[in-house]
Amino acid sequence: xxxxxxxxxNKVTEKGKDVELRCDPISGHTxxxxxxxxxxxxxxxxxxxxxxxxPDKSGLPSDRFSAERTGGSVxxxxxxxxxxxxxxxxxxxxxxxxDGPADTQYFGPGTRLTVL
Amino acid sequence: xxxxTQLGSHVSVSEGALVLLRCNYSSSVPPYLxxxxxxxxxxxxxxxxxxxxATLVKGxxxxxxxxxxxxxxxxLTKPSAHMSDAAEYFCAVRSGGYxxxxxxxxxxxxxxx
Numbered sequence: 001x002x003x004x005x006x007x008x009x010n011k012v013t014e015k016g017k018d019v020e021l022r023c024d025p026i027s028g029h030t031x032x033x034x035x036x037x038x039x040x041x042x043x044x045x046x047x048x049x050x051x052x053x054x055p056d057k058s059g060l061p062s063d064r065f066s067a068e069r070t071g072g073s074v075x076x077x078x079x080x081x082x083x084x085x086x087x088x089x090x091x092x093x094x095x096x097x098x099d100g101p102a103d104t105q106y107f108g109p110g111t112r113l114t115v116l
Numbered sequence: 117x118x119x120x121t122q123l124g125s126h127v128s129v130s131e132g133a134l135v136l137l138r139c140n141y142s143s144s145v146p147p148y149l150x151x152x153x154x155x156x157x158x159x160x161x162x163x164x165x166x167x168x169x170a171t172l173v174k175g176x177x178x179x180x181x182x183x184x185x186x187x188x189x190x191x192l193t194k195p196s197a198h199m200s201d202a203a204e205y206f207c208a209v210r211s212g213g214y215x216x217x218x219x220x221x222x223x224x225x226x227x228x229x
Binding site for chain 2: 040056106
């Protein structure tokens with residue numbers, strides 16, 4: 001079946017604008033993750049959704065960042081009033097359950113965000 | 117708390133030489149450990165994972181890693197590097213049933229012909 005897909009693949013925006021990044025997880029996967037990958041940095045955890053549970057938002061860097069997951073499937077990461085330091089690749093991953101040793105995260109190709 | 121440290125942000129090897137990418141972890145409970153590979157402009161792909169079944173784990177593309185509890189290490193190796201191995205490699209740790217996976221900062225592997 002299809003893997004994790006993300007759109008757009010590239011997004012260029014002006015400072016102060018809002019952006020929405022979309023993630024379509026693998027069908028049947030209950031867990032969904034967002035990460036940020038900045039140049040020269042590792043993956044920075046942003047937010048985690050598991051089924052109908054309240055999301056783990058502990059990684060969101062500021063209140064300009066928010067995410068939702070509708071119907072337990074598609075997720076949208078929204079960045080309001082973008083700043084230049086928000087420029088990065090935003091990666092989405094999904095996994096079957098979200099816990100347990102057999103659970104593997106499958107990553108999408110990412111959205112490269114550039115804030116001018 | 118859990119963390120992972122990758123020694124060396126850049127590693128260069130000659131084609132055909134041994135590949136050794138280092139990863140040390142910190143975890144308060146027995147960990148699950150992962151290695152991912154990222155090719156340019158692509159997402160991360162799982163290479164292999166340690167889930168306590170066996171300390172020597174074999175993955176795709178000829179890579180393997182050995183879990184050493186006494187050294188808190190999970191180094192990635194491949195006997196003979198290929199040009200196609202040039203990519204960035206990430207080590208990651210999950211502590212027991214804790215859902216969050218913590219990633220290292222990555223090691224870029226360059227293979228010299």
